[in-house]
Amino acid sequence: MFKIRNEIKIALLAIAALALGFWGFKFLKGQNVLTTSKTFYVKYNNVDQLRPSSPVFIQGFQVGMVKKMYIDPSDDKTIITVINIEGGVDIPKDAIATIIGMSLMGGKAVEIIIPHPCEGDCAESGDYLTAGSKSLIQSLLGDPSDFDIYTDRLKMGLSINIESLARANPNGMASALNALDHSLLNIEVMTNRLNQILALNEQSIRTITGNFASLSGTIKANDKNISDAIANLAALSQQLKDAGLDQTSKKAASAIDSVTLSLRALRGTLATTTGTLSRVDTLAQNLVRGKGLMGKALTDEELYNNLVSSSRHLQLLLQDLRMHPSRYNTVKLKLFGKNKSQYVNPIEDPAYQILVDSLERDYSKKLKR
Numbered sequence: 001m002f003k004i005r006n007e008i009k010i011a012l013l014a015i016a017a018l019a020l021g022f023w024g025f026k027f028l029k030g031q032n033v034l035t036t037s038k039t040f041y042v043k044y045n046n047v048d049q050l051r052p053s054s055p056v057f058i059q060g061f062q063v064g065m066v067k068k069m070y071i072d073p074s075d076d077k078t079i080i081t082v083i084n085i086e087g088g089v090d091i092p093k094d095a096i097a098t099i100i101g102m103s104l105m106g107g108k109a110v111e112i113i114i115p116h117p118c119e120g121d122c123a124e125s126g127d128y129l130t131a132g133s134k135s136l137i138q139s140l141l142g143d144p145s146d147f148d149i150y151t152d153r154l155k156m157g158l159s160i161n162i163e164s165l166a167r168a169n170p171n172g173m174a175s176a177l178n179a180l181d182h183s184l185l186n187i188e189v190m191t192n193r194l195n196q197i198l199a200l201n202e203q204s205i206r207t208i209t210g211n212f213a214s215l216s217g218t219i220k221a222n223d224k225n226i227s228d229a230i231a232n233l234a235a236l237s238q239q240l241k242d243a244g245l246d247q248t249s250k251k252a253a254s255a256i257d258s259v260t261l262s263l264r265a266l267r268g269t270l271a272t273t274t275g276t277l278s279r280v281d282t283l284a285q286n287l288v289r290g291k292g293l294m295g296k297a298l299t300d301e302e303l304y305n306n307l308v309s310s311s312r313h314l315q316l317l318l319q320d321l322r323m324h325p326s327r328y329n330t331v332k333l334k335l336f337g338k339n340k341s342q343y344v345n346p347i348e349d350p351a352y353q354i355l356v357d358s359l360e361r362d363y364s365k366k367l368k369r
Contacts, residue, residue, distance in 0.1 A: 028053060036087035037064065038125040042097040042110075043072065044079045048133060050099055050108040056083050058112045063089045066110060083110060090118040091129075098132035305362075312358055319354075 044050075047069065056064040064085035072078040083097065096113040113132065123129065198205075286292055290299035321328055 037084045038087055038089075038123075039067065040083050040085065040097070040123060040125070041128045042081045042083065042131050043128065044081060044099065044131045044133070045077070046133070047079045047081065048099055048108060049106075050081065050110070054107075054109050056085060056097075056110045056112065058089070058091075058114065063112070081110075085112075090122045092116060092118045093121050093123045093127065093129075095123065095129055096132040097129045098134055100134045309362075316354060 050066065050069070052066050052068050054066040055062045056066065064083055067082040067084050069079055069081050072080050081097075085091070091112055091114055094115060096115075098111045098113055100109055100111045101107070102109050111134075112129075286295050288295075290296055296303065
């Protein structure tokens with residue numbers, strides 16, 4: 001049975017990945033390499049933030065994408081836009097490539113406006129189409145002239161007398177608007193009356209304001225006297241508070257409290273020291289008995305022998321690294337094929353002989369025991 005080698009599998013996977021990446025790159029640029037397409041050119045004075053990969057529509061149906069855009073080198077002002085349209089779509093030579101806005105959130109597209117069916121005068125790949133553009137309002141609402149009839153009707157509706165509507169339908173919207181109109185008139189009357197009251201009592205309001213100002217000035221002028229009186233009352237209150245108290249007894253009580261706190265702290269320190277000494281003694285006994293990791297490390301002879309053996313092997317490894325550095329500084333990666341190199345037995349290596357002698361000495365010591 002035929003078996004595919006790993007190298008062939010890797011090559012096929014790499015080719016498939018490159019092909020998929022190439023197709024995705026072209027698709028993001030507006031080109032679908034799996035289908036035939038036609039390329040057309042359009043010259044715009046202003047592309048209004050149109051970008052490559054923007055969609056191209058005919059009657060709202062997407063038929064292609066914007067391939068790329070660049071400035072015309074002949075005048076350095078005109079923007080030449082290259083668009084791709086699917087090969088099965090035919091458009092006349094006088095078709096208009098109009099830039100439209102897709103939504104209020106932004107985004108532009110190209111709409112191909114076809115004035116008549118294509119009959120013998122179809123545009124060929126590489127031809128230039130007529131440029132056009134629509135504002136956002138025109139793109140969303142269409143031709144503004146179509147709304148004239150609706151605005152005329154709205155004006156006629158607004159010109160109808162509200163009073164007549166209220167009489168025709170007492171419970172309708174016109175009645176509510178009439179009531180709102182009367183309410184606004186009443187508010188205007190109330191405002192006029194309030195202005196008249198304020199004008200008649202203007203002198204009284206001025207007198208009251210002057211009295212308040214005079215009272216505030218009096219308080220400000222006697223501010224120092226009020227402050228001195230408050231300070232005297234505070235001093236008298238402190239003297240009454242300190243009257244009859246024995247300062248000596250206060251100091252003695254404070255000293256007794258300090259001594260008591262010191263004794264309590266000393267008792268706590270002694271208790272902590274006793275507990276610490278007890279734990280140290282327990283730890284020392286466990287070490288002597290060989291309990292725990294550290295106790296076993298101190299009393300286990302086999303662990304000691306293993307450490308000695310590991311140290312010996314580490315010494316031999318360092319010696320071999322010094323004598324044969326090429327064994328360690330070469331990294332071999334197997335990508336294709338098989339590794340044909342074989343292991344060489346280090347029997348003749350001096351480091352190997354030293355290891356054998358060391359092991360023989362250890363075995364002889366065990367036999368003597």
